[in-house]
Amino acid sequence: MRNLRTTLARRAHPDPMRRYDALPPDLRAWLQDAALPWSATSALRLWTRALAVSPADPARFLAAAEARSIARDAARIWGKDHPSISNRSTT
Secondary structure, three states, X not given: OOOOOOOOOOOOOOOHHHHHHOOOXXXXXXXXXXXXXXXXXXXXXXXXXXXXXXXXXXHHHHHHHHHHHHHHHHHHHHOOOOOXXXXXXXX
């Protein structure tokens, strides 16, 4: 019996591993060393943008996007003085 009163969103794709297996090999290779647990959907969206902006080196674009995400989360979770936040001023 399903819980019809849940507020949780349904999975957009019923088989996440099949979705991951369908990713381009270079993107899957990058995801293996990624610091964040990217979903196949968001990784593919970012990969598409990376190819449009930097077709010669999409991995660099992905790494920069991940670093920005980590810095944003670090500021929110651990405070503005966390070492991963590089845009703070030194006095």
